Amino acid sequence: MFRVLGFCLVAWARAEPACTSRAVESAAPARPCLCAFDVDRTLTGFQELLSECPRNLVMEGIKDYAYLYATPRGFGFLTLSQLSQGLNTTFCRNCYLGIASAGGVGLDDEKQAILAALKAAASAEASAAMPNWTTEADVTLQEQTPPPFVAWCPEGQKHLCTAKIVEWYRARDVPILDEDVYFFDDKEDNVRPFTGTSYNALQVSCGTRNGTRGLCGGTLQEAQPAKGVFLCHGAAQVCAQDLDSPRLI
Ligand SMILES: *[C@@H]1O[C@H](CO)[C@@H](O)[C@H](O)[C@H]1NC(C)=O
Numbered sequence: 001m002f003r004v005l006g007f008c009l010v011a012w013a014r015a016e017p018a019c020t021s022r023a024v025e026s027a028a029p030a031r032p033c034l035c036a037f038d039v040d041r042t043l044t045g046f047q048e049l050l051s052e053c054p055r056n057l058v059m060e061g062i063k064d065y066a067y068l069y070a071t072p073r074g075f076g077f078l079t080l081s082q083l084s085q086g087l088n089t090t091f092c093r094n095c096y097l098g099i100a101s102a103g104g105v106g107l108d109d110e111k112q113a114i115l116a117a118l119k120a121a122a123s124a125e126a127s128a129a130m131p132n133w134t135t136e137a138d139v140t141l142q143e144q145t146p147p148p149f150v151a152w153c154p155e156g157q158k159h160l161c162t163a164k165i166v167e168w169y170r171a172r173d174v175p176i177l178d179e180d181v182y183f184f185d186d187k188e189d190n191v192r193p194f195t196g197t198s199y200n201a202l203q204v205s206c207g208t209r210n211g212t213r214g215l216c217g218g219t220l221q222e223a224q225p226a227k228g229v230f231l232c233h234g235a236a237q238v239c240a241q242d243l244d245s246p247r248l249i
Pocket residue numbers: 086088089120
């Protein structure tokens with residue numbers, strides 16, 4: 001985060017800071033916040049790839065088809081990233097939680113495992129606010145699933161799916177302000193559109209890449225309550241506006 005802070009101090013010299021970051025979590029926030037997550041390569045890593053991702057955890061028996069459906073085996077076992085295993089150590093443990101995934105998040109067993117990771121992190125109140133997440137018994141749910149767990153949210157439209165999650169909580173008397181919304185995703189194409197919103201968004205899995213995707217998934221260090229939109233620049237998360245003004249870097 002030091003590099004991020006450095007870049008944002010430069011941005012600060014201008015009238016309106018594009019981004020600000022807090023390296024340490026403040027006391028319990030006065031206002032409700034939302035952490036919304038992509039699933040594949042954010043809450044998960046490349047299936048079973050512990051050689052390159054030693055901090056990840058394989059959930060034997062739970063099939064994860066993400067990006068592997070065209071391979072001979074067709075799946076690998078669900079592999080939780082450091083971020084999903086340790087979510088309860090991040091600031092998100094004080095927030096309401098949601099999902100905006102471009103993939104379908106597998107069958108009900110994978111959805112239950114992802115939901116369990118969220119519930120393990122959430123406060124009793126935030127946990128109770130989350131409904132069960134199943135789709136196998138209801139064909140109407142096999143297209144886009146409703147908030148707060150939005151599967152089949154098209155790439156590049158996650159800011160719109162995040163808005164649905166925010167509205168869902170607001171309709172349940174959780175008055176989350178736009179500025180208290182944080183979205184995490186391994187792909188630049190999903191994070192960049194948040195520059196047109198008042199939400200915060202951070203690209204994750206910066207240190208381990210797999211083409212345009214993350215490889216190992218999000219890390220705990222990457223789950224910072226930083227204000228603005230941050231993209232991977234090498235292994236660091238850098239304010240998107242500073243990246244687009246190369247003279248500042
Ligand atoms: C986070 O959850 C894990 C697994 O559920 C648990 O072992 C750990 O003690 C928890 N940590 C905190 C800080 O609550």
